[in-house]
Amino acid sequence: MKSPSATLLAEVRTFRQNHPEVRYVDLIALDIPGHFYGKRYPVEMLEKVAAGSPLKLPQNAVLLGAQGGLFKIGDYCFNDGDPDANRRLVPGTLKPVSWESQPLGQMLITSDGTEAPIEFEPREVLAKVLERLHHKGIHPVVAFELEFYLFDKKLDNGLPQFARDPLSDEADDQPTLHIERLSRFSDVLDDMAQTSKAQGIDITVITAEIGPGQFEINFGHCDDGLRAADWAALFCRSTRGVALKHGYRASFMAKPYLQFPGSGMHVHVSLYDGAGNNVLAAHQQQPLRHAVAGCLALLPHCMPIFSPNHNAFRRLGGTVNAATRASWGFEDRDACVRIPESDPRNLRIEHRLASADANPYLVLAAILAGLEHGLETRQEPIAPLNEDRSSGTDFPVDMLDAVRAMQHQSVVRDKLGAEFVDVYCENKRQDHLAFQQEISAREYRWFL
Known part of the structure; x- marks a missing residue:
């Protein structure tokens, strides 16, 4: 069986072959109110992430309010130094985006399955129940x-x-x-x-x-x-x-x-x-x-x-x-x-x-x-x-x-x-x- 990184790398390379016009991929995850946050990655950098390079985003991005602002919640957001947290790519979710004016891809990311998942990330909450x-x-x-x-x-x-x-x-x-x-x-x-x-x-x-x-x-x-x-x-x-x-x-x-x-x-x-x-x-x-x-x-x-x-x-x-x-x-x-x-x-x-x-x-x-x-x-x-x-x-x-x-x-x-x-x-x-x-x-x- 292929390792997770080998499977992801194959997915990214196949995507690039099938969609050579795509230069950027949105890496996205759902926050607490149900909005997507993330980063837009050059597709060649996505290959490095798929091969095992770290993928980090601010932990507190999950805590955004309905209008995108941050609230003081315990020590989060204002007393924790706004740390990064590891995310991983979700296999099978790299797809082309057809509704934008320019060629684009998107792929889900998550903290579940990482070494230190974010306890309040919605996908991680469901993953634990399952x-x-x-x-x-x-x-x-x-x-x-x-x-x-x-x-x-x-x-x-x-x-x-x-x-x-x-x-x-x-x-x-x-x-x-x-x-x-x-x-x-x-x-x-x-x-x-x-x-x-x-x-x-x-x-x-x-x-x-x-x-x-x-x-x-x-x-x-x-x-x-x-x-x-x-x-x-x-x-x-x-x-x-x-x-x-x-x-x-x-x-x-x-x-x-x-x-x-x-x-x-x-x-x-x-x-x-x-x-x-x-x-x-x-x-x-x-x-x-x-x-x-x-x-x-x-x-x-x-x-x-x-x-x-x-x-x-x-x-x-x-x-x-x-x-x-x-x-x-x-x-x-x-x-x-x-x-x-x-x-x-x-x-x-x-x-x-x-x-x-x-x-x-x-x-x-x-x-x-x-x-x-x-x-x-x-x-x-x-x-x-x-x-x-x-x-x-x-x-x-x-x-x-x-x-x-x-x-x-x-x-x-x-x-x-x-x-x-x-x-x-x-x-x-x-x-x-x-x-x-x-x-x-x-x-x-x-x-x-």
């Missing part, structure tokens, strides 16, 4: 679904405008869930699909959703949780780029319109043992019930992950299929945890609470932690919505309350890492307080 499950003989299979809106490229006094129908040049007015909308926006949607596939992302079904200019993309089921989250992260980046190329804005903002449905991140998870048997389907599906109970127990304590910003909380209890309480049900889209109809081999949960702009690595880590907790404690869940429409437990609907509920919860700290929880909660608290430091026009109208 490693723990694998040691227990549990192997997740994961599929993400992402909703997003297309807007006109130009804003109206900072506000989004409906996407213009390419045939009529009017604002998109197709009926909800209408297949005709897919046809009318086929040029940009097809480019998004083809670009995603060129990035190695397994996308499947495209749906016109309920909101004007709203769509949903489904990804294939993947037996590598890290890769599944990589796909979701990379899809957001490429989709925004392709949309701009076609004269649109693509946004994964959780609730861009108060009067229309928000955009969610739905995550399907099934669990298998080493022999390929579905763990959730054993013993008359009793493990499924335990797993659901664990998810619901941790859900109120993971709300800063599922709703990572002020706007995301607006989506909860919205117009369609957005839960207001931690609940579950069979074939019920009003539930946070839905059990889709399937045969025993494909029995799974669908976690529907996270907003589309949540960090996919952290969302999946939180879901798996809940499943693991349920299988360990073997508690019975509350009644499903199919039996009791009022069933459910409350969860925080405000960021500061959510942070308080997360920070000192012992199971969450154990499953996701105490250092991560402390850093993440303080990052969210500071981001929320920074967001409040602006007086809106409405505030003047009401109180001046």
